Amino acid sequence: MDSPESLGIDTVLQHYAEENQPFGAVVPPIYQSSLFSFEDIDDFAAALSESPPGPPFFYSRIGNPTVDIVERKIAKLEGAEACKLIGTGMGAITMAIFSVVKSGSHCVVVDTCYKPVRQLFETMLARLGVTATFVDGRCPETVFEAVRPETDLIYLESPSSILFRLQDIEAITAFARQRGIVTVIDNTYSTPLYQSPLAMGVDILVHSATKYLAGHSDVTAGAICTSAERVAGMLKEEVNFLGSAIGPFPAWLVLRGLRTLSLRLPRHESTANSVVGWLQDHPRVKGVNHTSLADFEQRELFLKQMKGSAGLFSFELKDGSEAAVRSFVRALRLFKLGVSWGGFESLVVPVLMHPLDWPEPRWVIRLYCGLESPDDLIRDLARGLEAVSNASA
Numbered sequence: 001m002d003s004p005e006s007l008g009i010d011t012v013l014q015h016y017a018e019e020n021q022p023f024g025a026v027v028p029p030i031y032q033s034s035l036f037s038f039e040d041i042d043d044f045a046a047a048l049s050e051s052p053p054g055p056p057f058f059y060s061r062i063g064n065p066t067v068d069i070v071e072r073k074i075a076k077l078e079g080a081e082a083c084k085l086i087g088t089g090m091g092a093i094t095m096a097i098f099s100v101v102k103s104g105s106h107c108v109v110v111d112t113c114y115k116p117v118r119q120l121f122e123t124m125l126a127r128l129g130v131t132a133t134f135v136d137g138r139c140p141e142t143v144f145e146a147v148r149p150e151t152d153l154i155y156l157e158s159p160s161s162i163l164f165r166l167q168d169i170e171a172i173t174a175f176a177r178q179r180g181i182v183t184v185i186d187n188t189y190s191t192p193l194y195q196s197p198l199a200m201g202v203d204i205l206v207h208s209a210t211k212y213l214a215g216h217s218d219v220t221a222g223a224i225c226t227s228a229e230r231v232a233g234m235l236k237e238e239v240n241f242l243g244s245a246i247g248p249f250p251a252w253l254v255l256r257g258l259r260t261l262s263l264r265l266p267r268h269e270s271t272a273n274s275v276v277g278w279l280q281d282h283p284r285v286k287g288v289n290h291t292s293l294a295d296f297e298q299r300e301l302f303l304k305q306m307k308g309s310a311g312l313f314s315f316e317l318k319d320g321s322e323a324a325v326r327s328f329v330r331a332l333r334l335f336k337l338g339v340s341w342g343g344f345e346s347l348v349v350p351v352l353m354h355p356l357d358w359p360e361p362r363w364v365i366r367l368y369c370g371l372e373s374p375d376d377l378i379r380d381l382a383r384g385l386e387a388v389s390n391a392s393a
């Protein structure tokens with residue numbers, strides 16, 4: 001194979017970190033073993049004390065050969081020195097945050113981040129003496145103004161959950177670096193194919209690999225991508241103490257999903273763009289929140305720091321009542337009512353949102369376009385919107 005440095009992204013997805021499998025297997029085996037034994041006590045003692053990210057493996061809570069392949073591949077895709085794969089995206093996020101904060105730390109957090117992350121700051125971290133200021137984040141100054149002498153961490157999610165607001169990653173990381181503040185970003189929406197935050201100065205990047213990376217709605221997984229030094233520290237503390245290890249089989253499912261990532265994403269994107277184009281013209285629709293729109297309010301920033309938008313967006317009905325939202329959702333057949341996204345199936349989830357800049361909460365409907373035929377999805381949405389008009393007639 002060519003030098004790993006020069007491989008294109010599609011070749012990385014298929015082959016990187018998978019050389020020399022036993023018996024010439026083209027698909028790496030699942031090392032379904034909780035522990036690894038040693039011939040020599042010195043080697044055993046060294047493995048335990050060094051707790052390395054790769055071989056020698058000694059215990060699958062810390063490292064496993066199947067998991068290691070996926071970690072090296074995701075690290076390569078994200079341009080990270082190292083990656084640690086965890087049992088869930090929330091596990092990865094919690095470990096990333098815990099690796100930075102201590103009692104007395106202050107954090108600046110994007111207010112429209114994934115809701116359980118916000119709740120983590122408001123509950124567990126608050127109990128441990130970690131405070132947080134939630135900011136809009138669309139304008140970097142809102143982040144800068146919230147920073148205090150005791151700020152240790154800035155938490156970004158760009159685009160953010162449900163409303164898909166962007167943060168200027170380069171501006172914020174430049175500011176943070178000057179002050180020794182660690183930046184963490186959730187890159188789940190974009191995947192390494194559509195946004196490279198580490199190259200823009202972010203210190204720690206996290207994924208819910210449950211979504212596009214695995215891509216088949218059959219596994220939960222999370223990934224932390226950062227420096228080798230930070231991962232080594234997390235292996236000794238957060239990964240070791242908080243557990244939440246990923247098993248070899250779920251990791252193998254992520255590996256299988258990664259093979260088609262670069263085929264799936266553009267398909268989700270073109271379907272979502274067709275659906276959004278149709279929705280925008282519908283008389284029952286008030287507005288669509290989608291990063292790919294030509295009139296997206298942060299269009300310039302989108303073009304600067306992202307390469308694509310994939311299948312996720314949200315919209316509001318003109319009739320913003322809960323009853324209208326319920327009628328819409330009930331009438332859908334193809335869009336399944338459920339959390340998560342990133343798999344083959346289209347999904348809908350209504351969310352009552354109350355970001356900092358809205359005086360009142362409003363119902364927002366998040367749609368995820370799977371791999372079905374776009375015309376069928378549009379017909380399904382037409383059925384939903386028809387039900388709204390019937391209900392309010």
Ligand SMILES: Cc1ncc(COP(=O)(O)O)c(C=O)c1O
Nearest residue numbers: 088089090114188208210221340
């Ligand atoms: C943006 C984002 N980040 C993180 C998570 C958490 O990931 P997981 O469900 O794998 O724990 C989710 C889950 O929906 C998400 O949407």
